[in-house]
Amino acid sequence: MNLPKRDEILHVIDTLVTKYLRGKIKAVELSVIALLSGGHILLEDIPGLGKTTLALALSGALGLSFGRIQCTSDLMPSDITGLSIFNREESLFKFIKGPIFNNIVLMDEINRAMPKTQSAMLEAMEERRVTVEGTTYQLPSPFLVIATQNPMEQVGTYRLPESQMDRFLIRTGIGYPTGSVEKAIIKGGSIRDEIKNMQALVSSEDILAAQKFVKEEIYISDKIVDYIFQLVTETRKHSPILSGISTRGGINIADSAKAHAFLKGRNYVIPEDVKAVAVPVGAHRLVLKMENEDLNKEELLDSVLKNIAVPLV
Amino acid sequence: MVNIQTVLNILAYSVTLLGVVPVFFYIDMAPRLIFVASLICGCAFDLKERYHLHGLPPTLVSLIFFIVYAAQFSRENLVVPALNILVILLSVRLLSEKNVRNYLQLLALSLFALAGSSLLSLSMTFLLFLFLFLITVAIFLVFLTFSTFTSGQSIPSNELKKILSVSLLMPAASIPLLLLFFVILPRTQFPLWHFLNSRGGTVAGFSERVEPGAAAEVGVRKNVVFRVQSIKIDYADLYWRGIVLNTIQGKAWVRSQKRLVEEVSAGKGRVVRQTVYPEPSATPYLFVLNLPQTIYGIRVERETDYVFRSSALRGGRMRYDTISVLTDTIRGRPDIERVFYLETPVRLSARVISLAADLARRGKRDEEKISALKDFFLSGKYAYSTTNLPQSADPIDEFLFEKKSGHCEFFASSFAIMLRLIGVPSRLVGGYRGGEYNTIGGYYLITEEMAHVWVEAYLEDIGWLKIDPSEFAVNRAPPGQTPQLGLYGKLRLISDSFSYYWNQTVINYDLEKQVQILRETNALLQGVTLSFKPEKLLYALPLLIFAALFIGAIKWRRSSREERLVRGFLKKVRRKYPVAEITPATGLKELAEVLDDPDVSQFADIYCASLYRDRRLSAREFTLLREVVSRL
Incomplete structure (x- = not known):
């Protein structure tokens, strides 16, 4: 089956996972899926597990520009978008672009930024453009935001509201690597320097072509749509859940299932694609009832998924 | 791709045919011919898509026919003229251009025609036509709606299938309702109008008056008169007694209004129980195997010459149970009114009188005289025939001495008159002879052509003795032989069994009776101790297997x-x-x-x-x- 640019992208994943990001195959794959389906990813884990390294390595391997925003409670929206500065020689204001004008933007500890900044950021993510002082600037393409947040820290943080969580295509953790891998990582030490000197493995044109293919050429049958719809409605009916997966959530599941099918070398979606992406794409959109707040959303969605029959005819 | 217009036309013609065919043979010749002609022309017009008939002329034609037939309306004759008008209107509609309005008119007129047919006949075919009609109408209406909402001229055949299956759902969904209505709705047990209309119709077959020589020919009608659930009985005993004609009025034998009271009892013979299912008819006389003893299940008026009448019979289709004794004699005391039974016609030819005198001389006792008369008939080489009948002023004379051929009425009435002339009291018995045994349903089928008349003669020490003079005919089929049935005969047998069960289960359906049966079953069950018999399961097994296979096949399909x-x-x-x-x-x-x-x-x-x-x-x-x- 001829899937353009698939080999190149698989090569990126391979290289990243074997050389730079050992033990992070799931996170890398999901990041690539987010990139291919034009969404954004939220990495939720404790510090020091390689969230930033992941973002850096990804941008390095993909040959894309990289911008980083370290969120703090006094971060202003203009710190992200950029601002106009008066140029004396030309006697006019000149717009200086902020870090968001990059292909890959890492937003570290997004829950530390105050809501005003958060919403400005999320709006930019959704619209893919920034309006400053009446002028609209288009953000570069491809555009991927990798946001991180530490779920443990509670003091001085502003939790992302559910409505904003919905804007992230994927939420995933990284998790501790397995024992042997971790030992090897400890032995090898930090690889930040190597990452700085990484050679780009694909061009941004390749990525755009792959994105286009995923969007337009991967076939999604009505049976799969039914399956996704069933999943979405089941989450809405499930008793511990207050509000289930939204329609945008359904669209996102379908889009990322397409990207997953592309990575698996198929030009059509099968239920397994949906199953593979449903939890990372859907779980963070669930709002649980008050009395069930300590339930694990991933496990909950997984149990819903296990009760839906795949279409076999 | 299928043209919608073609589909609609085919459906419209089917609906029309389904409506008209059941009444086709009841309506007049003119509407029949007009209908056939306009059916053909309508098809031709549709094919050419040019309609030559529109505007005033068709309206005028239908108006003229309307006036003609409306003039025929009367209380007795209501349905047939109405049907004639309906068919004429249908014919006109068939010729005109097909648009939605005309289609719906066709449909409504056909429905009326079909409904009208149920007033004329209640045969099972009506149900068949009704079913087909309902299904076709459902499809037709769905298509019609479809065609008004689509702009295209044609539809793909897979969509056609879809529409078909959807439209079939509607009649299918109505079947449970149908069953419900079957149980609760009251019904008529005979075709109301037709029954009333045919009262004055031609009589060929059983009649309450025997008048030989009234017609040159007797047509053979195969109409079913009654069916009798019974064991098989020897052909020689198959005499169905209906009426006794005991007096002569001019040339005809009739039943006297005089009530004769005789003390009688049946001779010895086998006792047979039967159930009779008469078809609706106008006669009040009940037909029972000779010699009837008791009738129950219906209120009857019994007379001493074993004639049973019931006024309830006119009320509709019903059944009665009978007990008969297979005997040829009715024992009675010798105090019968001899004078009454010896009355002879006023006008008798000299040849007949001299023959009687000659015969009377041959024996002293009645038995001897009778056997002499039998010998005369046997040696006379009389032939049984239904055509070229004696028809002169004195048909008895003509039959005995000239034509020497005739049907049972000639044989019986001449024999009875001869008996009276030689001094033996006699009378005629009218009814039916023989019967076609249906082995499938286990019943006798008696049709109108089996109508028969025979004689009973009174002998001092025996009583009334049955004599069938038609047996003396030279060409009479030897008794006890039933002709081998051909394929057509077998088919007729099967179709008649259907009709029999149809009458029994549907037309004769009676809620009270069903409830009664349920009650009885319930009472029976209460007395039954449950004893499990494994061999009974063996009978159910094939049925279960068949059901399982059937369900499996459906699922598989x-x-x-x-x-x-x-x-x-x-x-x-x-x-x-x-x-x-x-x-x-x-x-x-x-x-x-x-x-x-x-x-x-x-x-x-x-x-x-x-x-x-x-x-x-x-x-x-x-x-x-x-x-x-x-x-x-």
Whole structure:
């Protein structure tokens, strides 16, 4: 089956996972899926597990520009978008672009930024453009935001509201690597320097072509749509859940299932694609009832998924 | 692609035919011819899509016919003129251009015609026509609606199928309702109008008056008169007694208004129980196997010459149970009114009188005289015939001495008159002779052509003795022989059994009776101790197997070949990997990955590639997958 640019992208994943990001195959794959389906990813884990390294390595391997925003409670929206500065020689204001004008933007500890900044950021993510002082600037393409947040820290943080969580295509953790891998990582030490000197493995044109293919050429049958719809409605009916997966959530599941099918070398979606992406794409959109707040959303969605029959005819 | 207009036209013609065919043979010749002609012309017009008839002329024609037939309306004759008008209107509509309004008019007129047919006949074919009509109308209406809402001239054939199946759903859904109405709705037990209309119709067959020589020919009618549930009886005993004609009025034998009271009892013979199901008729006389003893299940008026009358019979279709004794004699005391039974016609030819005197001289006792008369008939070589009948002023004379051929009325009345002339009291018995035994339903079918008249003669020490003079005919079929049935005869037999059961279960259906049966069954069941007999199950077994096979076949037919393929595949996989957890939520590729079986993987690859791309499996893929499944 001829899937353009698939080999190149698989090569990126391979290289990243074997050389730079050992033990992070799931996170890398999901990041690539987010990139291919034009969404954004939220990495939720404790510090020091390689969230930033992941973002850096990804941008390095993909040959894309990289911008980083370290969120703090006094971060202003203009710190992200950029601002106009008066140029004396030309006697006019000149717009200086902020870090968001990059292909890959890492937003570290997004829950530390105050809501005003958060919403400005999320709006930019959704619209893919920034309006400053009446002028609209288009953000570069491809555009991927990798946001991180530490779920443990509670003091001085502003939790992302559910409505904003919905804007992230994927939420995933990284998790501790397995024992042997971790030992090897400890032995090898930090690889930040190597990452700085990484050679780009694909061009941004390749990525755009792959994105286009995923969007337009991967076939999604009505049976799969039914399956996704069933999943979405089941989450809405499930008793511990207050509000289930939204329609945008359904669209996102379908889009990322397409990207997953592309990575698996198929030009059509099968239920397994949906199953593979449903939890990372859907779980963070669930709002649980008050009395069930300590339930694990991933496990909950997984149990819903296990009760839906795949279409076999 | 199918042209909507063509489909609509075909449906419209079907509806029209379904409405008109049941009444076709009841209506007049003119509407019949007009209908056939306009059916042909209408088809031709539709094919050419040019309609030559519109505007005033057709309206005028239908108006003229309307006036003609409306003039025929009367209380007795209501349905047929109405049907004539309906058919004429239908014919005019068939000729005109087909638009929605005309289609609906066709439909309504056909429905009225079909409904009208139920007033004329209650045969099972009405149900058949009604069913077909309902189904066709449902399809027709759906199509008509469809055609008004689509702009296109034609539709793809797969959509046609869809529409067809949707429209068939409606009549199918109405079947439970139909059953409900069957139980609760009251019904008429005979075709009301037709029954009333035919009262003055031609009489050929049984009549309450025997007048030989009234017609040159007797037509043969195969109408069913009654059916008798019975064991098989010897042909020689198959005399169905109806009426006794005891007096002569001019040339005719009739039943006297005088009530004769005789003390009688039946001779010795076998006792036979029967159930009679008469068809609706105008006669009040009940037909029972000779010699009837008792009738129950109906209120009857019994007379001493074993004639039973019932006014209830006119009320509709019903049944009565009878007990008869197979005997030829009615024992009685010798105090009968001899004078009454010896009355002879006023006008008798000299030849007849001299013959009687001659015969009377041959014996002293009545028995001897009778045997002399029998000998005369036997030696006279009289032939049984229904054509070229004696028809002069004195038909008895003509029959005895000239034509020497006639039907049972000639034989019986001349024999009875001769008996009276030689001093033996006699009378005629009218009824039916023989019967076609239906082995399927276990009943006798008696048709109008079996109508018969025979004689009873009074002998001092015996009583009334049955004599059938028609037996003396030279060409009389030897008794006890039933002709072999051809294919047509067998078919007729089968169709009549259907009609028999139809009458019994549907037309004669009576809620009270059903409730009664239920009650009786309930009472019976209460007294029954449950004793399990395994051999009884043996009878039920084939039935159960058949039902299971039938349900299985339906299910099998319903599931697509893909469904069957996957089902077979999963079954095989489960058998091969009993530990593997296969739930409905397990995808095929997932399964292949878990099991790591090349066959499973191959199946999953090929099957998923077709299924999730919404592409049907090619024949090659299908056989390949079948092979994979069988390999597992």
